Amino acid sequence: MVFVSGDQSQNGKTTRSLYLLSILKRLHGDLNDLYEGLSHVLGIPHHHEVESHEPNIDVKDADTEIIVTMQIPGVRIRDLDVSATSHYVVIAGEKRCEKEAKDLGSYELERDYAYFRRVLELPCEIQKEKVHAVFKNNVLTLTMPKTESLARSAYQVTIKAD
Secondary structure, three states: OEEEOOOOOOOOHHHHHHHHHHHHHHHHHHHHHHHHHHHHHHOOOOOOOOOOOOOOEEEEEOOOEEEEEEEOOOEEEEEEEEEEOOOEEEEEEEEEEEEEEEEOOEEEEEEEEEEEEEEEEOOOOEOHHHOEEEEEOOEEEEEEEEOHHHHOOOOOOOOOOO
8 A cells, every 4th residue: 555645844743753763763773782782791692693674775866756666575565555755755564474384293383573664765855646656576666756846957057268
């Protein structure tokens, strides 16, 4: 589902919420660093190979649009939510994975659920009403047209000799 919300930056709610979200994200990173440090000092085993539940985002700033791609294996389209304002894009989703193994006399079922939410500040203003989202082969692609004033090509200046 793709939802394009109204731009609430006029009253400061969106900007304030995103600022608080960035503080919480930084705090989360600091707590992870603290845990790793204490684990090392106390000799508690921890897993470096734990997969991050926060998918990476690639951003391409083209002449007339911003293109965002995110590879998110294990996520179904119905578990995705995308919202956009003229300056931000929020991509959220839930990954669900179940592994079932039946053997003679035993039954094993493993479940892995992970929620992610990425808030991306865009390099320029976009036309939020014209954001186009495609989910194909576990890759989400957002195409976001820039506002008309930003999408214009450069103006060639003529240089005259004195």
